[in-house]
Amino acid sequence: MNRDGVVLISGGSRGLGLAIATSLLNHGHKVATFSRRSGDAVERLKDKYEKSFSFFEGDMSDQASLSEVVKRVEKDCGPIEALINNAGIAIDGVLATMQPTQIEQLIAVNLTGSLQLTRLAVRQMIVRSRGSIINISSIIGLRGYAGLAAYSATKAGLDGMTRGLARELGPRNIRVNSIAPGYLETEMTHGLGDTQRNQIVRRTPLGRLGTPDDVVGSIHFLLSPAAGFITGQILTIDGGITC
Numbered sequence: 659m660n661r662d663g664v665v666l667i668s669g670g671s672r673g674l675g676l677a678i679a680t681s682l683l684n685h686g687h688k689v690a691t692f693s694r695r696s697g698d699a700v701e702r703l704k705d706k707y708e709k710s711f712s713f714f715e716g717d718m719s720d721q722a723s724l725s726e727v728v729k730r731v732e733k734d735c736g737p738i739e740a741l742i743n744n745a746g747i748a749i750d751g752v753l754a755t756m757q758p759t760q761i762e763q764l765i766a767v768n769l770t771g772s773l774q775l776t777r778l779a780v781r782q783m784i785v786r787s788r789g790s791i792i793n794i795s796s797i798i799g800l801r802g803y804a805g806l807a808a809y810s811a812t813k814a815g816l817d818g819m820t821r822g823l824a825r826e827l828g829p830r831n832i833r834v835n836s837i838a839p840g841y842l843e844t845e846m847t848h849g850l851g852d853t854q855r856n857q858i859v860r861r862t863p864l865g866r867l868g869t870p871d872d873v874v875g876s877i878h879f880l881l882s883p884a885a886g887f888i889t890g891q892i893l894t895i896d897g898g899i900t901c
């Protein structure tokens with residue numbers, strides 16, 4: 659990956675997105691990220707990496723906001739060399755009793771937002787005939803989980819986007835892949851009860867939940883020349899729970 663370009667990460671204020679941003683910065687990449695609000699960790703990164711890190715406020719469910727973020731990133735930080743569609747929300751509930759607005763919100767943030775952001779960010783990649791896109795999907799999109807049907811649909815949708823876009827953009831030298839993590843220790847899984855958590859650990863051959871750091875190595879790999887012939891793939895990182 660060309661270090662002059664910037665890696666744009668959606669949802670880098672905490673959890674997996676923050677871990678990816680921090681690791682890429684530590685390895686000398688230029689990083690831009692956005693979410694609805696900043697936080698202490700973002701402010702610390704701004705202080706430490708004044709020249710190579712930028713944070714913007716932006717909302718995945720708002721098309722105008724995404725447009726503004728991409729414009730500002732390209733103007734302030736330089737060409738977008740890689741896009742990591744990481745921002746996401748999980749709302750659990752039995753589908754029959756979910757509110758229609760909850761389903762709309764899940765689709766707007768996880769799927770429509772990622773499609774719209776990619777639509778905007780990929781234009782300059784096409785002009786430059788280079789780039790890499792990584793979609794953070796989930797094993798829930800591959801295997802399903804009771805109480806997460808709507809979330810699962812958004813993640814399966816992201817994997818569909820990976821396969822379709824890989825074909826569309828391969829001839830432009832742009833690679834598109836998904837990373838499908840298993841259960842990770844982030845705010846998103848804080849709501850898991852003891853019974854659910856113990857069951858997940860029992861069913862995971864490696865005997866634990868993952869951490870964001872378990873995923874960042876594969877981001878480095880997919881962005882590197884070592885992955886130069888890999889596109890349209892879904893890389894599962896789940897301690898073996900789906901094997």
Ligand code: NAP
Pocket residue numbers: 668669670671672673674675692693694695696716717718719743744745746747748767794795796797838839840841842843844845846847
């Ligand atoms: P997290 O800790 O809840 O962080 C989510 C990030 O997305 C935050 O930075 C959040 O910032 C941002 N975000 C949420 N809604 C947004 C919106 N409307 N606009 C802009 N940014 C928004 O979650 P995580 O566990 O790191 O998850 C990261 C990705 O990994 C998600 O796509 C998730 O589905 C996927 N994943 C997670 C797990 C897991 O077990 N944790 C497993 C598989 C896949 P703001 O709230 O400030 O906007």
